[in-house]
Amino acid sequence: MAPSLVPVDRAGLPSGGRAGAAVRYGRVYLWTVDPSHLLGGRVTAMVVPLLRLDQDGEGSGRLWGRYVRVRNDGVVNRPDPATGSARPILIGEAKPNAEGDFLFEPRGGGGPLDEATFRDPDSQAGYVEATHFGEVNTYFHLDRIAVYVDDLLRELGAPPLPRVTAVVAAHTAVAEAEDGIRDGVRRRDRWVPFQGGHYRLPSHRYTDAWEYRPVSPEGEIHLGPGRSTLRFGALAEAARGPYQHNASHNGAILYHEYGHHINRHTADFRANALRPPHLQSNRKIPMDEGTCDYWTAAMLGTPHIWAWHRRHDDQEVHPRSLTSSKTMADYDWGPGADPHLNGTIWASALWDLRTRLGESEPAGALKTDLLVLHTLRVLGKYGDPAPEAAADTIAGTRESFAAGLTALLRADEQLNGGRNRTAIVAAFARRGIEPAPSV
16 A cells, blocks of 8 residues: 555644654645545645655755655736736745744635736735645655655665656746747637646657746656636535635646656656657657556555546546446547546556455555556666667557556566466456567
8 A cells, every 4th residue: 555644633733743843844635535435535634744855955945855846836917016017926935934834725726817917915815825735735745655656666676766846836827938928728819727737858849838947857747727616526525615626736636747757767658768858758658647547546545536626426437537447449549549548448457456466465555556666667678778779669669558568467577476467467358458479
């Protein structure tokens, strides 16, 4: 299982109180698994320790730590005293209070700022505080999955992942990046804020929002402020009302996007290690998206990974739930196919395996996570090792589900002497996935 979340006492502070002056606390959303609930769990705002924060140097007093650095790209319009016209102002990073803690309220995710030049002060203040809450929430959840994966890598004798940069309130569409072009997403005749999250590497082209700031060659997670209102899901339930679709408030999105960071530096599906650092590929394949959904389910302890922000009940189950019955007969081979939806087939097969091993042996779920991580490392060795081999050609050897299953079987042989082969083959055969004859 993934590491348990921090227990919190009635005062809202972690049980046992402060462990020392160096410990910093922050208010975040915690997910509690509850099989009796239609959503599979509940979201609650809690105060928890923020571990592994930098204590010295330029990271001191910021949401910078061993595994993640958080940046706030949020922008609001304020009147220019000289002209009275709109002037975009950076919100800036969250600052700790006098005790050194980061205690902000979620404020229902904030609110849209793209519909008017100026907002009333209360509305704007709520939006600003919501972005700061998002920074803290982002740090906590990304640090949590990062330290879990780091422990697994250490057990495998593998090197750690590089630290990731996470950008909250990315691509707001408030500020003009170039003449007539805003840093946002173009929808028909207007610019709108980015919604959801994406994992970005430096490239010569991008889908949806363009990148006007340099992107770290080791990868960045960008989290949009959102442009729609959620009326279903655990966030709306926690707020007892509508919720702005703010990606930095959503633990499931955070875990999914960090999954891409895991994949980039292990399986490296697009063979980006062989490309120039500033010309990497951001294209996501189904196995990449499906593995990210698997990591999300593993961290939350539920297959219903969209329950934070979507309806999930007797009448409606999201198509990307890992309880999906989809098989390769449902795979969309069209050129415009959604890799997330195709990836559900792979993710569900992995989840089936995790469930079976979790029921049949002690620490079976943890062992499955270790096996999946080693599988990604095995996949990262696929392809022609010659220096002149083309990155696109090598990437092609790593992208099929058959190649992934072959890597999974090899990983099980290396870690467990092939003890789980029968369970692995059965879980994937139910989805119509067979191993590749050779790679």
